[in-house]
Amino acid sequence: MYVPSPPQSDPRAATGQPWWLVIGPGFASLIGLFLVTVIYRFDGGSALQIDLGMSSQSLLLNGLVAYLVAAAIAFPAGMLLGARFPTPVAVPAIALMLLGVLLVVFVPNTGLFLVGRVLTGLGAGAVLGVTVALIRRLQAGRGAAAGVTAGLGVVALVLAPVLGGLLSDATGFRVVFMVAALFVFAALVVAGVLGIVALVKAKTPARPMPYPPHA
Template sequence: MYVPTPTQRDPHLTAGPPWWLVIGPGFAALIGLFLLTVIYRFDGRSALQIELGMSSQSLLLNAVVAYLVAAAIAVPAGLLLGARFPTSVTVPAICLMLLGVLLVAFVPDSVLLLVGRVLNGLGAGAAIGVTVALIRRLRTGRGVAAGVTAGLGVLALAIAPFLGGLLSDSVGFRVVYLVAALFVFVALVVAGVLGIVALAKKPSASPMPYPPHA
């Protein structure tokens, strides 16, 4: 009689996530990094700061420190849950980002700016955590994925003040955040669609067939 050994395992159970599953949270994480520094500009006070009548210290606390603290709180959740439930974590995270960006786009005062930036930071932090968790579990191309993602993240942080200042001078800071909201919505659609595809491709758990008794 044939008895299966305990070492026999379904190879699908130990396989890492497909590389394309990183696209959704990775795209959202890049937008989150862009939104972190777009609040500033290199050549003076930002249009948002001027329109809301905020001091430099108030802008730092309400728009940057609040964002970073919220992101730091959310990153561990993305790291812990993102590898097992990437779509279930990414989609709510992007929804928080979208709500925060829209709130900043129509913000009337610094109080609501603080709320919007906190929501934005929570979503961005969770997306960054999911991205890191998925990249760590990749079986192949882990170094390339990490390098490309890190490089694009640095680029997003660097160009955001310049691009944000340029657009703010032309059309106003609110349009900048409305455009950002469009990109966040695209990230939400991409993450949702790829999550559905990953779920459809997931093999169903079925018992290993046994050979007939000898």
């Protein structure tokens, strides 16, 4: 006698978000960490500080503290919402980063510099939260992904003053942020494209399991 097999569930429902969705937000997060310390240099005042006529205290408050406070405010929202809606959260966050970086590129004074840093910090904090949420939901390789991301983040923080200083000496601080804006735009495209791919794959119906012939 034939006994019908139990209905087969879609295996994608048990795997959570695909691992490659981390690529776009993760890349943007690394750029965000790079932008934290790129306003400084290890061997003296940065070109940004000199060109805008900022004191060390003003650079600290407007450039670093404002960035970190904005990022800390946006991070919890990015982590909570990003777990369920990674692309709808990551794409606007990266776009906000891009807007903030472009403001710094064309900034004429300290006031707009502060606005640019706040916008960049909000976007960076939110996209970092999305990255953490996606890594936490990985079914395999979670520890390796977290370790690699954290390691690259530390490298970005340390190298930013060095690379930023070298490029600023050669071309000016605005070019540094223009290059950063290009990388942020690339991260925006990657996050958007991979999000669309994930949406299409999620909407593709699973193939029905074949039933054996009746006995």
